[in-house]
Structure formats: structure tokens, C-alpha cells
Amino acid sequence: MKTEKIPKHVAIIMDGNRRWARKQGLSIIKGHRKTAEEIIERLADYAIKLGIKYLTLWVFSTENWHRDQEEVEGIMNLFRETFSTAAKRLHNKGVRVHSIGDLSLFPQDIRNGVEHWKKETTSNKKLIVTFALNYGGRDELTRAVNRLISKEEDLKNKKITPEIFEKYLDTKQELNLPDPDLIIRPGGEQRLSGYLPWQGVYSELYFCPTLMPDFNEKEFAKALEEFANRQRRFGQ
Numbered sequence: 001m002k003t004e005k006i007p008k009h010v011a012i013i014m015d016g017n018r019r020w021a022r023k024q025g026l027s028i029i030k031g032h033r034k035t036a037e038e039i040i041e042r043l044a045d046y047a048i049k050l051g052i053k054y055l056t057l058w059v060f061s062t063e064n065w066h067r068d069q070e071e072v073e074g075i076m077n078l079f080r081e082t083f084s085t086a087a088k089r090l091h092n093k094g095v096r097v098h099s100i101g102d103l104s105l106f107p108q109d110i111r112n113g114v115e116h117w118k119k120e121t122t123s124n125k126k127l128i129v130t131f132a133l134n135y136g137g138r139d140e141l142t143r144a145v146n147r148l149i150s151k152e153e154d155l156k157n158k159k160i161t162p163e164i165f166e167k168y169l170d171t172k173q174e175l176n177l178p179d180p181d182l183i184i185r186p187g188g189e190q191r192l193s194g195y196l197p198w199q200g201v202y203s204e205l206y207f208c209p210t211l212m213p214d215f216n217e218k219e220f221a222k223a224l225e226e227f228a229n230r231q232r233r234f235g236q
Contacts, residue, residue: 005228007181009054010047011203013195016187016211023211029074034213036082040129044095046217048127050224054177055129056100058195062136065105079110087117094126098177100170101135102143118174130177135170137194144168171199182206182227186215202234 014035021031040057047055065072087097097117104111114133147168152158171177179199183192188209192200206223208215 006050006052006224007204007227008052009056009178009180009182010052010224011056011058011180011183011196011200012043012215013058013183013185013187013193014212015185015189016215017213019187020211020213028071029078031211031213032075032078033082036078036086039213039215040086041089042217043215043220044090044093044127044129046220048093048095053127054180055127056132056177056180056196057129058132058135060101060133060135061193062102062134062139065134076107076110080113083110084113084117087113087121090129091117091121091124094124096121096124096128098128098130098175099133100130100140100173100177101133102139103133105134128175128177130175132195135195137192137197140170141198143170166198169198171196179203181232182223184208184220184223186210186212186219202232204230204232 017031017035018028019031020034021028024030043057044055060075064075090097097114097120099114099118103114106114114131144165145168148160148165149155151168152160152164166172171179177199179201180196180203182205183195183200183203184206185192186208188207188211190207192205196203204227206226208219208223210219
């Protein structure tokens, strides 16, 4: 694949863990575990190999809290078991760990772990892996409005432009993340479900039936090949 056809920023909706587990006759949490323990690092490795600079992964949505309580607790425990190990391995590869979304609803120990690895990996340059945690598009836009209200003076007499508003999005807080060039959704659904609604206006979209625990380097390459064959017009 030609270097000029490699997207700078790829965002993935990590869908299909539960269906994969059911098909395998396994507990639901084992679908989440396979993605957490195997797939994320493999995708990061492949991104580094190809020169992708930003990889944003929608791990947990604002709607996921409404799932069965046992599953939610299982995901929290899985996060405790796997995040630090995964983050350390990414750190050793030169990856910077970042997050978007509202972390305030997570248990304190999980929040502390995320913040620790964000600080620990600050100087890494090979790839920025952003975990979207308790993320929802409407929630992000609402929080952006509240940030704007709290920080901008004399709003009544000030014209709010897209450039001003954008500064208050999650993706422009601790880091200035570029908009995604490509948004991938494994799992067969053909919708974005509120993922990066502002940032993804001109993103190329790729949907595939492969469930997330099976979304390996080969499947990633298919998405990138499709991206390389498209002509981006940015609304023109």
C-alpha cells in the first residue's frame, strides 16, 4: 500500500464481542477479554508498522451502563485486570495512551489507572492510542457546550463559530487530535451510533461483518485497502 494512501487517524467502533462469545458458546465476558488481551495490541502493532499515527478505539459507551449489571461489573473487573498490562506493553512499543469520554462515572481505581498511563506515556511518539471510555457523541457535544459556557466571556454578544466550538470537544482537550480519516465498524451493523459525530463529518466509513474478537491484521488491511481506493472529496 502506498504511503500517501495510509490514513493518519483511524477510529474503530469495537462491536461484536458479545455475539462472538455466544457463537463460541462462551460467557459474554470472554468475548470482551479476547479483544482486550489480544486484538488491541495487534491492531496497534499493525498501525505502527504502516505509519498510522492515531488509533482511536471506542471501548465503552455511555449506553453500556444500561446492560445487565453482571456484564457491567465483569467489564469493570476485566478493565482492572487488563488495562495496566496492556498500557505497559504499549508503552514499551513507544505508544502514547490517551482517553476521551467522561471518566467520572468509572470507579476511582480505574480512573487512577487511566490517568497514570496517560502521564507515563506522554513522551511516546510512535502512535497515539486513544480509548473512548464512557463516550457518547451527544454526551461529548453536551459537555463541549458546558465547557464553552464556563470559559467564554460575554456569550450574548459573541458569535460562536465552528472553530471556537471545536476547541471544547474531547478531542481538543489534553491533546489536539486530528479528525479521523477512516472510521471502521466491525460486527455487521452499518451505523455510527453517535461515534465522533462532529469529527467524523468527512471521514470515510468502512463496515464489515467480522466480529471484533476476529478483527485481526488481515481484516484491518482490507479496511485500509478500501480506504486507499476511495477518492476523498470533503464535501466538494
